[in-house]
Amino acid sequence: MAIVLGDNQYGKAETRLVRVDRSGEEHRIIDLNVTTTLAGDLARTHLTGDNTDVLPTDSQKNTVFAFAHDGVGEIEAFAVRLARHFVTTVPAVHRARVHIERYTWQRMSVGDEPAPHSFVRGSGTRTATVTCDGEHTTVVSGITDLVVLNSTGSEFWGYHKDRYTTLPETKDRILATAVDARWRHTGAGTADWAESHAEVVRHLLDAFATTHSLSLQQTLYAMGERVLRHRPEVAEIRLSLPNRHHFLVDLTPFDLDNPGEVFHAADRPYGLIEGTVLREDAPPAGLAWW
Incomplete structure (x- = not known):
């Protein structure tokens, strides 16, 4: 052997x-x-x-x-x-x-x-x-632990259900995540790095804020798509979005109502949504970067 x-x-x-x-x-x-x-x-x-x-x-x-x-x-x-x-x-x-x-x-x-x-x-x-x-030289920029939250404008319903499904559908929920994004540049020296980074982050945040979300997957794609439409120096972007769940607290045992105001912020377990958005004609990386 x-x-x-x-x-x-x-x-x-x-x-x-x-x-x-x-x-x-x-x-x-x-x-x-x-x-x-x-x-x-x-x-x-x-x-x-x-x-x-x-x-x-x-x-x-x-x-x-x-x-x-x-x-x-x-x-x-x-x-x-x-x-x-x-x-x-x-x-x-x-x-x-x-x-x-x-x-x-x-x-x-x-x-x-x-x-x-x-x-x-x-x-x-x-x-x-x-x-x-x-x-070859491959340059990947990124940002981690960028925590964002929408207090409304997010839904989750119509999903596949099996015998173990207990999650109720919702037409209004808190959507929160800690953005981990990495994006590959088309070249090693073609960008104003500071300006490029600031603008990519701005577009990520703008897309998160303006997307009425039916799923965190939809939001992920919207964030990546907006970056690629506005920043030609970016060939592809990869996002990892943990779903920071906020569950409405049942206050009825205390004879109190809760019209979407008091939540339990659960740190684990959490949903983890990951994906890549890229240009169809993006130049190959040349070197592995993921």
Whole structure:
């Protein structure tokens, strides 16, 4: 029986990097979580323990810090710099993937005046994942944990029922979710990353707010479709939408009515709706990204 080494990769997970820009009177905070992953001709270290081809994960961490010395900029561009560096400088490495999470910090205000060096954590985490093999570079932007809620304008009825179905149909419900969206760009350097990200998020939120929803699946498609109709630099978008259920509380045991005002917010179990919306003529990714 032949036994061989299969696909493998290694890297440095979750390097926490905070860069403070002190160049002006008002400071700027860049707060990142960076994961680097390398793959290539690495059989020797697995089969014999020969580490000749291995760039230590500690070196990967140090590279992240060193590259941040000259500025981070937009996280997509920073990830491209790092991924291309590893592929072009480490002979055994044929593919590098860099995943970055950027945490949101908003400047505080004291009265009507902005606080120059005080911040409060904002909602939603911006993400970027870049994969490079020396020939192709795939850039994926995203946002996670963007919590949204419609207090009405959502229905759920007409679904398949079997002997285990107890859920009542409804023509009016709360629809809430924590958006996890990732979108692949048509090129590695064709977008104004900051403007593109802000506009994609705006269209996601606009679609969520304006879609009268008969299902969370319908809302997912509407969100993806709106992004693709308005942002030509996006080839496809993938969304994961957990359904954060809100159940109307029965107050009749207490001789109280409840006209759609008091709900129990259940954290689990929850429905999980996922899907991809893409252009029919979208260029292929070149590299796996899901």
